[in-house]
Amino acid sequence: MKPLRAADLRNQVTIQRPVQADDGRGGYTTAMSILAKPWAEVVGQDGRESVMEHVLRGISVYRLRIWHRDGIDTGDQVLFDTKVLNIRSCVDPYGTRRELLIMADTAGTLP
Known part of the structure; x- marks a missing residue:
């Protein structure tokens, strides 16, 4: 995978966390x-399809790359267009704190 460039960041997303x-x-x-x-790539x-709550549902998987920031975790969600995405992993691929x-x-997200 090539290093992230500013020109790759074409979609603005929202990262959110549930708070009780x-x-x-x-x-x-x-x-x-x-x-x-x-902004994100x-x-x-x-x-794929999965049976959740006795109903067959389609599941879409996305890869996002953003500039590095602290505090993003697997309990958080991403809003992209009209989709709500659950974060499954969040890593610094090169260990440089760049992306x-x-x-x-x-x-498991609500439609």
Whole structure:
């Protein structure tokens, strides 16, 4: 894979994290907190089908590359166009803190 260049970053995405807040009645509500809105290289990798909740659903897998930033984790999500993607892995491919390689998919997200 070639090193990331500014010209590769063609899609602006939103990285968000679920945050739980006390609802005042002994429970909690979950809201999404925006961590960043970086420009990214987004490439569709493959698709497959999986049975989730007794329903056959299509799953799409994406590879994203962004400039390096701390604090992105596998519990976070990426909004890309109208898709919500769950981050499955987030690594610094060269160990240089220059870029992040994120693998994400649509499995288990709400449509």
